[in-house]
Amino acid sequence: MVDSTCGAMAGVSPLAASSLAQQTPSPFSFSVASTRWSFRPPIHLANIFLRFFALVFSFVSALSLADLSPNKKSQPSISFTDYPEFMYCFIVSILTFIYSSFQLFKGICDTAHRGILISDMISDYSSFILDQLVGYLLISSSSMAIPVIQHMKQTGTLWRAAIISTTISFVTFLVISTCTLLSGYKLFKRIIW
Amino acid sequence: MVDSTCGAMAGVSPLAASSLAQQTPSPFSFSVASTRWSFRPPIHLANIFLRFFALVFSFVSALSLADLSPNKKSQPSISFTDYPEFMYCFIVSILTFIYSSFQLFKGICDTAHRGILISDMISDYSSFILDQLVGYLLISSSSMAIPVIQHMKQTGTLWRAAIISTTISFVTFLVISTCTLLSGYKLFKRIIW
Numbered sequence: 006m007v008d009s010t011c012g013a014m015a016g017v018s019p020l021a022a023s024s025l026a027q028q029t030p031s032p033f034s035f036s037v038a039s040t041r042w043s044f045r046p047p048i049h050l051a052n053i054f055l056r057f058f059a060l061v062f063s064f065v066s067a068l069s070l071a072d073l074s075p076n077k078k079s080q081p082s083i084s085f086t087d088y089p090e091f092m093y094c095f096i097v098s099i100l101t102f103i104y105s106s107f108q109l110f111k112g113i114c115d116t117a118h119r120g121i122l123i124s125d126m127i128s129d130y131s132s133f134i135l136d137q138l139v140g141y142l143l144i145s146s147s148s149m150a151i152p153v154i155q156h157m158k159q160t161g162t163l164w165r166a167a168i169i170s171t172t173i174s175f176v177t178f179l180v181i182s183t184c185t186l187l188s189g190y191k192l193f194k195r196i197i198w
Numbered sequence: 199m200v201d202s203t204c205g206a207m208a209g210v211s212p213l214a215a216s217s218l219a220q221q222t223p224s225p226f227s228f229s230v231a232s233t234r235w236s237f238r239p240p241i242h243l244a245n246i247f248l249r250f251f252a253l254v255f256s257f258v259s260a261l262s263l264a265d266l267s268p269n270k271k272s273q274p275s276i277s278f279t280d281y282p283e284f285m286y287c288f289i290v291s292i293l294t295f296i297y298s299s300f301q302l303f304k305g306i307c308d309t310a311h312r313g314i315l316i317s318d319m320i321s322d323y324s325s326f327i328l329d330q331l332v333g334y335l336l337i338s339s340s341s342m343a344i345p346v347i348q349h350m351k352q353t354g355t356l357w358r359a360a361i362i363s364t365t366i367s368f369v370t371f372l373v374i375s376t377c378t379l380l381s382g383y384k385l386f387k388r389i390i391w
Contacts, residue, residue, distance in 0.1 A: 090345055137375070137378075140334075141333075141334075141337050141375075144334050144337055144338050144341075145337050145338070145340075145341040146341070147338075148337075148338040148339070148341040148342040149341040149342060149344060149345055151342060152283055152342055152345045152346050153345050156349070182330070182334075185330075189382050189386060190386055192386075193382060193383055193385075193386030193387065194386065196383070
């Protein structure tokens with residue numbers, strides 16, 4: 006009612022005015038809405054960097070265990086596959102690696118062309134849920150490895166490899182939990198607004 | 199510019215019109231903003247119920263371990279304090295119990311009088327961060343207890359108590375992770391809007 010009166014008088018399209026008002030609810034969301042492209046890159050870039058770190062760390066974590074595979078002639082008897090806890094660590098690291106590489110690929114694709122892989126809405130929901138899940142899996146596998154490391158023979162190669170793997174796995178968890186905050190921010194922004 | 203022209207013509211206060219427009223950015227946030235009191239209770243009530251469940255479960259989890267204290271004449275030799283992993287479980291359960299009771303108390307106080315304890319903003323930030331932290335601690339302590347349970351004598355009273363405690367601790371983790379989603383929703387709603 007107000008808009009239609011004013012639009013005709015002021016010579017400004019009422020539709021444009023009302024849509025502008027709808028897009029700019031507060032100073033906060035104004036900066037998000039109208040300067041979308043200048044605001045998006047920092048979070049987007051931070052996300053890509055975090056995904057890259059998660060990719061590298063999870064790869065190193067899995068590699069430090071797999072490097073002691075039974076194929077090596079020098080260590081034929083002992084392997085991480087003998088311990089189900091280390092197998093769990095290894096599988097979680099591999100899953101994190103696959104997930105991080107997918108997210109990194111998607112992040113790089115999105116900078117080139119927005120939403121090329123899957124729609125933004127599905128992406129936000131799945132990212133948040135999978136980030137939470139991967140974070141819980143990582144902290145769970147790291148924690149589960151600690152008592153096994155404590156009760157192992159403390160001089161073996163596997164002992165050192167397990168400590169390195171668990172430590173890096175914990176660092177990966179910290180990176181993924183930061184990713185969770187970012188993807189949570191993106192998701193809840195979508196739900197609310 | 200548009201508002202000042204239109205306000206004078208339409209006889210409606212420009213301040214009122216613009217503030218109305220600022221408060222109603224979209225159909226979604228309109229329902230949150232204008233019907234705040236009719237919208238708040240479901241989430242608020244769900245939060246109180248979840249906090250209550252977390253309180254009960256964490257108490258039972260701690261109790262099932264503490265029930266085997268060395269004071270009992272029948273089990274003088276074995277205690278959960280001999281295992282650092284179970285001590286960790288116990289401490290995390292106690293912390294979860296204290297945190298849940300505080301959150302439950304705050305939730306009940308808030309229904310009577312809003313923001314009586316601490317300001318809403320500090321509450322939202324601290325709730326989300328502490329929920330995440332407690333969730334990670336719970337999954338970590340549950341996971342750490344599993345290898346110890348596997349390597350224990352499988353007939354003792356402590357073995358049964360540890361299994362009960364770990365299972366309930368995992369259920370508490372599920373409840374707390376749901377709380378994290380709710381407090382994340384509340385926090386990001388505040389940040390964005």
